[in-house]
Amino acid sequence: MSRLLVFGRSGQVAQELAALTSEADFLGRGQINLTQIGEIANAVECRRPWAIINAAAYTAVDKAETEQAEAQFLNVEAPALMARAAGVLNIPFIHISTDYVFDGSGVEARSEDDPTGPLGIYGKTKLDGEKAIAAEGGHWAVMRTSWVFSSHGNNFVKTMLRLGRERDELNIVADQIGGPTPAKDIAATLLMMAEKMASDARIRGIYHYAGTPSVSWADFAREIFVQADINCTVHDISTADYPTPARRPANSRLSCLRLQDDLGIEQPDWRLGLRDVLNNLNR
Ligand SMILES: NC(=O)C1=CN([C@@H]2O[C@H](COP(=O)(O)OP(=O)(O)OC[C@H]3O[C@@H](n4cnc5c(N)ncnc54)[C@H](OP(=O)(O)O)[C@@H]3O)[C@@H](O)[C@H]2O)C=CC1
Numbered sequence: 001m002s003r004l005l006v007f008g009r010s011g012q013v014a015q016e017l018a019a020l021t022s023e024a025d026f027l028g029r030g031q032i033n034l035t036q037i038g039e040i041a042n043a044v045e046c047r048r049p050w051a052i053i054n055a056a057a058y059t060a061v062d063k064a065e066t067e068q069a070e071a072q073f074l075n076v077e078a079p080a081l082m083a084r085a086a087g088v089l090n091i092p093f094i095h096i097s098t099d100y101v102f103d104g105s106g107v108e109a110r111s112e113d114d115p116t117g118p119l120g121i122y123g124k125t126k127l128d129g130e131k132a133i134a135a136e137g138g139h140w141a142v143m144r145t146s147w148v149f150s151s152h153g154n155n156f157v158k159t160m161l162r163l164g165r166e167r168d169e170l171n172i173v174a175d176q177i178g179g180p181t182p183a184k185d186i187a188a189t190l191l192m193m194a195e196k197m198a199s200d201a202r203i204r205g206i207y208h209y210a211g212t213p214s215v216s217w218a219d220f221a222r223e224i225f226v227q228a229d230i231n232c233t234v235h236d237i238s239t240a241d242y243p244t245p246a247r248r249p250a251n252s253r254l255s256c257l258r259l260q261d262d263l264g265i266e267q268p269d270w271r272l273g274l275r276d277v278l279n280n281l282n283r
């Protein structure tokens with residue numbers, strides 16, 4: 001019986017996929033060098049999976065501004081090679097992209113067909129990755145998600161838990177709004193999408209999937225401190241008061257109606273996902 005192939009192993013989404021299924025092979029940095037020509041096609045050919053999920057990426061938003069070549073390879077070239085290898089076997093390929101493909105203007109939730117306009121290198125390479133996958137022409141889907149958190153790897157929740165225990169007050173950006181998304185819910189949705197795609201060729205293209213309700217980073221931090229019972233005061237600041245190498249979108253709201261209509265999948269309430277993550281970290 002053929003298995004699922006996942007690129008990525010110790011990342012947030014990859015670990016949550018591993019927790020949900022034992023019927024998959026996971027290839028992280030220790031198992032495959034994604035920058036080595038031929039390794040992706042070989043890995044796919046010798047395993048002959050029934051579907052491929054790409055959970056590997058270059059995700060360091062600020063560092064990408066100076067490590068453009070690495071970001072380009074991992075976020076554009078490698079996913080295109082995965083899509084091509086999936087096309088050869090005629091199997092579904094699912095990739096993950098980001099709210100950072102948008103320019104963040106306006107206040108409305110963005111739908112899949114809205115114009116893009118990344119503000120930094122990370123977002124630009126993720127957008128170019130989407131386009132490169134589409135150009136391969138196989139049976140592909142891209143899940144665009146946002147503000148991912150889990151008990152594994154690096155994320156805003158873990159940064160806030162560390163800083164909140166060290167300091168009495170923190171200044172956090174309050175004019176960037178988005179949907180925090182639990183990696184566990186992303187993993188479950190990716191598996192559902194893969195299964196559905198295997199039997200229904202109409203499930204293809206870009207799908208938004210983000211947690212609800214939308215909040216600012218500052219309000220997200222406040223909820224983390226309430227749930228974790230940490231005494232740290234959050235002060236609202238503006239993006240201009242927190243300079244970073246990469247610009248980030250002010251409006252990261254994603255409309256997730258397409259996924260609801262095509263697959264019946266609802267947006268997760270991130271506050272419940274946060275409770276679950278905090279419980280796991282406390283175990
Ligand atoms: N984090 C976020 O807030 C968001 C993430 N996304 C997207 O979701 C996807 C998953 O993100 P997330 O789980 O947070 O990512 P992580 O940063 O937690 O994990 C990245 C994964 O990429 C793999 N990887 C990185 N560099 C290499 C390399 N040179 N060769 C092989 N593998 C490599 C890592 O491998 P290894 O297993 O060896 O460590 C790891 O599994 C990405 O496509 C990301 O762009 C979208 C929106 C928000």
Ligand SMILES: Cc1cn([C@H]2C[C@H](O)[C@@H](COP(=O)(O)OP(=O)(O)O[C@H]3O[C@@H](C)C(=O)[C@@H](O)[C@H]3O)O2)c(=O)[nH]c1=O
Pocket residue numbers: 059060061097098099100145146147148155156159170171172173176217242244248
């Ligand atoms: C630590 C800290 C951050 N911030 C701000 C900076 C930034 O605007 C916001 C979030 O910072 P981070 O650097 O943790 O998040 P960032 O790495 O930008 O998160 C993004 O990662 C990539 C991979 C994605 O695809 C996005 O969806 C998004 O999740 O919080 C403060 O205002 N005060 C602080 O003390």
